[in-house]
Amino acid sequence: MPSVLLRRAAAAAVAALTALAVATPAAAGGSTIGSPGLGDPYFPLAGNGGYDVRHYSLDLDYRRAGNQLDATAVITARATQNLTRFDLDLRGFTISSLRVDGAPAWFTRDGQELVVSPRRLLRAGRTFTVRVDYAGQPTEVIDPDGSSEGWVTTPDGAFVVNEPQGSPGWYPANDNPRDKATFDFAITVPKGITAIGNGRLVSARSHQGRTTWRWREDSPMAPYLATATNGVFELRVSRAGQIPLYHAVDPAEVPNGAFDRLAAEASVIEFFSELYGPYPFSSGGGVVDHAPEVGYALESQTKSQYDQTPDPSTVVHEISHQWFGNSVSxxxxxxxxxxxxxxxxxxxxxxxxxxxxxxxxxxxxxxxxxxxxxxxxxxxxxxxxxxxxxxxxxxxxxxxxxxxxxxxxxxxxxxxxxxxxxxxxxxxxxxxxxxxxxxxxxxxxxxxxxxxxxxxxxxxxxxx
CATH class of the missing domain: 1.10.390.10 (Neutral Protease Domain 2)
Structure with a gap:
C-alpha cells in the first residue's frame, strides 16, 4: 500500500485541483465559464466553480397537502474569476424567474445543474446576487447507501436533512462543504405548524391562517447542514449560559422523554467548551421528530435533528459535531x-x-x-x-x-x-x-x- 507520504502528496494534489476549480482567475486559463463541479472524489459534480457564496436568503412557503413548495432564493456571492456562465445545484422544480443583479438572466437545466448566463460579464472580485423564484415538489434524495435525505415528508410536515447531497432537493446551492455561507430563513407554514431553521429565531408571525418563522444563522455554514424541518412540535426555549437553546419535540415523542434528553444539551455544551474550546455558534438546540423510517440523526448546524427520541450517547455525539464537522469541516x-x-x-x-x-x-x-x-x-x-x-x-x-x-x-x-x-x-x-x-x-x-x-x-x- 502507498505510504502516508505518498498519500499526503496525493491529498495535496486533490486539494489543489479542487481549489483551482473554485478560485483560478480567468486570466490564467482564459475561460469565463465556472466549472459544473468541484471534483470531489465521491461526488464530482457537487458544488460549482467560479464563485464563492457569502449568504443565502431563503423564502419558503410550504404546504404539506400536495407536498408543494413555493420559494425564492436570493444568493449573494463573490466571483472568483471572470464569469459569463456559472452553475447552481438544484433538483427538480419549475423556475418562473431568474435574475442576476436584478436583470433577467438566461438559464438552462442539465440534471442537477442549473446553468446561468448573466446578461453582463461578472468580473473577478465582484459581489453579485442571484434571485431564483421556483415552485414544485421538494425532492427526497436517495443516497448511494440507500438512505433518505433532503426533504423527507412526514404525516404533518417534513424532516429536512441533507448529508451529503440533499440540499439541492429544496434550494439552489453551491452544494459543497467548502463553500460556507451565512443563512436567513423565512419559512411559511399553516398556523399550528412549527418550522425550524438554523440559528436564532428572529420572529414568528401569523396572518390569514399561516405563520412565517424567521431564523438567522450568522456563522458560516456548509450547505448540507441547513434545515427547514416542519410539523407539529412543542417548542421550548432555554439557555446554556448566554446561548439560547431551541428544543422542538413532536407530541408523539414527548412521552418518551425527549425533552429530558434534550435538556442535557446545556451540560454537554459546557463540557465540550471546556475540553475543545468555546462553543462555535450563537445558538443551539435540537429537534425530535417522529420519523423512525428515516433511521438516523443528523448534526444540522445549531439544531441537531433526531428521527425519534435519542439515547444519551446520540445527543453527545451530535453536539460534539458542532465543533468537529460543523465549525471545523x-x-x-x-x-x-x-x-x-x-x-x-x-x-x-x-x-x-x-x-x-x-x-x-x-x-x-x-x-x-x-x-x-x-x-x-x-x-x-x-x-x-x-x-x-x-x-x-x-x-x-x-x-x-x-x-x-x-x-x-x-x-x-x-x-x-x-x-x-x-x-x-x-x-x-x-x-x-x-x-x-x-x-x-x-x-x-x-x-x-x-x-x-x-x-x-x-x-x-x-x-x-
Missing amino acids: LTVWPDIWLNEGFAAWSEWIYDERHGGQTAQQAFDASFARPASASFWQRPPADVGGPEVMFSGPVYDRGAMTLQALRVKIGDRAFFSLLRDWYHRNRDGNVTTADFIRLAEKHGRQQLDTFFDVWLYQPTKPTTW
Missing part, C-alpha cells in the same frame, strides 16, 4: 472520519469523564474484533466509496485512531492538539493531511507509520 468527503471519528471518540471521552467506561476500555472492546473481521478491511480514511462512507469503521476505527494517538503522544500533547485543531480551523475546512501535520507538531515526532496503519491499511493494526 471536511474539504472532501473521503475525509468523513474527521467528522465521525471525532464525534465517536467524543462519546468515549464524555463517558470517561462522567463515571462510565474509559476511552481506553472502549478502544479495547473494539480492538477485540478478530483480525479476520470485515471491520478491519475498511480503513477510515480510505473506506472505499460513497456507498460505505457512513459504515462502522469510519466511526469506530476513526475513534480508535484518536485514542491510539492519545496513548502514543500522551494526554498533555493530545488534548492540546484537539484544542489547537479547533482554534486554528474554526469556521474553516480541513483535510486528513492537515491533521497529521498538526499531530506531528504537538507530538514532536514523525507519525507517518502510525497514521498509515490506522487510517489507510485494510488490516488490523499490530504495531504503531
Whole structure:
C-alpha cells in the first residue's frame, strides 16, 4: 500500500485541483465559464466553480397537502474569476424567474445543474446576487447507501436533512462543504405548524391562517447542514449560559422523554467548551421528530435533528459535531472520519469523564474484533466509496485512531492538539493531511507509520 507520504502528496494534489476549480482567475486559463463541479472524489459534480457564496436568503412557503413548495432564493456571492456562465445545484422544480443583479438572466437545466448566463460579464472580485423564484415538489434524495435525505415528508410536515447531497432537493446551492455561507430563513407554514431553521429565531408571525418563522444563522455554514424541518412540535426555549437553546419535540415523542434528553444539551455544551474550546455558534438546540423510517440523526448546524427520541450517547455525539464537522469541516468527503471519528471518540471521552467506561476500555472492546473481521478491511480514511462512507469503521476505527494517538503522544500533547485543531480551523475546512501535520507538531515526532496503519491499511493494526 502507498505510504502516508505518498498519500499526503496525493491529498495535496486533490486539494489543489479542487481549489483551482473554485478560485483560478480567468486570466490564467482564459475561460469565463465556472466549472459544473468541484471534483470531489465521491461526488464530482457537487458544488460549482467560479464563485464563492457569502449568504443565502431563503423564502419558503410550504404546504404539506400536495407536498408543494413555493420559494425564492436570493444568493449573494463573490466571483472568483471572470464569469459569463456559472452553475447552481438544484433538483427538480419549475423556475418562473431568474435574475442576476436584478436583470433577467438566461438559464438552462442539465440534471442537477442549473446553468446561468448573466446578461453582463461578472468580473473577478465582484459581489453579485442571484434571485431564483421556483415552485414544485421538494425532492427526497436517495443516497448511494440507500438512505433518505433532503426533504423527507412526514404525516404533518417534513424532516429536512441533507448529508451529503440533499440540499439541492429544496434550494439552489453551491452544494459543497467548502463553500460556507451565512443563512436567513423565512419559512411559511399553516398556523399550528412549527418550522425550524438554523440559528436564532428572529420572529414568528401569523396572518390569514399561516405563520412565517424567521431564523438567522450568522456563522458560516456548509450547505448540507441547513434545515427547514416542519410539523407539529412543542417548542421550548432555554439557555446554556448566554446561548439560547431551541428544543422542538413532536407530541408523539414527548412521552418518551425527549425533552429530558434534550435538556442535557446545556451540560454537554459546557463540557465540550471546556475540553475543545468555546462553543462555535450563537445558538443551539435540537429537534425530535417522529420519523423512525428515516433511521438516523443528523448534526444540522445549531439544531441537531433526531428521527425519534435519542439515547444519551446520540445527543453527545451530535453536539460534539458542532465543533468537529460543523465549525471545523471536511474539504472532501473521503475525509468523513474527521467528522465521525471525532464525534465517536467524543462519546468515549464524555463517558470517561462522567463515571462510565474509559476511552481506553472502549478502544479495547473494539480492538477485540478478530483480525479476520470485515471491520478491519475498511480503513477510515480510505473506506472505499460513497456507498460505505457512513459504515462502522469510519466511526469506530476513526475513534480508535484518536485514542491510539492519545496513548502514543500522551494526554498533555493530545488534548492540546484537539484544542489547537479547533482554534486554528474554526469556521474553516480541513483535510486528513492537515491533521497529521498538526499531530506531528504537538507530538514532536514523525507519525507517518502510525497514521498509515490506522487510517489507510485494510488490516488490523499490530504495531504503531
